[in-house]
Amino acid sequence: MAFNLAMFERFAVTFQQDDIIFCEYEPGDTFYLIQSGRVQIVKIMGDIEKTIDILQPGEIFGEMAILEEAPRSATAIAADQVKALEFNRQNFEVLMQGNPQIAFKLLKLFTKRIYDQKRRFMILTLNDVQARVADVFLMLSETQPTAGSETDELSFETSVDDIAHWAGMSPDKCRQVLNHFVTQRRVEIFKDRIVVKNINDFARFVSSRRNKQRGA
């Protein structure tokens, strides 16, 4: 990172591997910029600990706490020994003055998070379970760097459980829907990936279901 962070050394904190950095539901008033090591973001859903993200050095997490003190929405665990800069509302001003680039980086991060959540919301509001699963693939295709109109077939390195999570349904239900797509030859399931034969077909399918639902 091009930022000069030497002056922030006094905000440095170290976590040992497997340490919880913060826990879902606890009030949050700090956010972190990773300097070294990786941080795993997890959520416990029912009986499963679900990894939402693995963050790398240079990334920011806990950022929701900056402006409002609300419960953390996920748990952050040190995946390695982690060194991070810890900021809170009190020293945020110092950060702003000393390094507005980080604040600007936060701003960019927020725009991305808002977009992701909105997209997720769009998926979840679909009543039709097939459309919901198809829309998950569309969402994933939008964030895949290879996404383009040249090829219809796309391969996703993702599991049924992941798709189920995004689609807001049980893995069993999701598998059922996917198997249905397999019999229609719209999807192929492999051990380590799922292939969508024609992503544009999914796009049309989702769009028609969404319009129908809205009575358009």
Next chain:
Amino acid sequence: MPKAVQYKANSIVYFQGDINENVYILKTGKVGLRYSDIETGQEINDLIQTGEFFGVKSALGKYPREETAIVLQDSAMLVFTVPEFEQVCLNNTRIIMKMLRIFSNQLRRIHKQVRNLISSGEQLNPETGLFRIGEYYNNRGNFKQAMYAFRRYLTYYPTGKYANEATENLQRAEGKVQAGAGRSPSSSSAPASGREMSDIAKSYYNAVSLFSQQKLPEALKEFQKIINESDSAEYSAKSHFEIGRCFFALNDFDRCIQHYTAMIQKYPKHPDLVEALFFVGNCYEKKKDMAKAGSFYSKILSMAQDDTPVYRKAKRALDGLKGE
């Protein structure tokens, strides 16, 4: 350099779905943003105020425009590329602050909407949620994580409905960790050994629980003991704060003021600094020294964010003083 651009009424600055990375600021005229609500699909129109930026989110996030910007009256605006906009922000951090506030509110709202859809009514309150996380890790044998969650639980809810269970589970988990491979539960803030760390934590929670049972002299003694005997910076600092609360609860306002004044000198960055100032202000108010009380409350208003509980408390107190 940002470009000055004129738009005629009824023209379009950009359409929903367009991809372009410009940010606009409205100088004069009238511009509306039209988009459909993500929940209902209903059409919504928002008006841009003069001096307001628009097109920021999609430009910074590099995603398609989510709304159509329609010129309602002849308008003049400035057009920035993202690097130009970044420059403006870096030179004027108030813009970043303001946008961060807006974006974080939006994010919070959409987050909640998503959660409502997923959990369909089965929403945990934070207290239960935190305890359940401790239980989850406990049941899976991840004692370090379980300890963290239970400790947090006891810090925030010392008299909560799972407090007894959490204390028991915490002690059991600590025993397991110590009996285990001898790995000390690491802490980010204190270089203490596992054994000592957990003893301090235990005494601290014990003292907090005495306080909540209104056994104030006993609690006071325990907190003092922690400060004298432990070398844990974290628990010493926490205990300092709690001692002030004890004095306040004992109506010993002079000692409360004295104590917090010393604490602030010792820990100028104490996480509960503002709360401590509030207690000091409150002490002066009880002592009928309204001028001093007022100056402390004012100080809090200048230090705390205006959406925090302590800010509201101080504001209310200050308004109360003025009313008298």
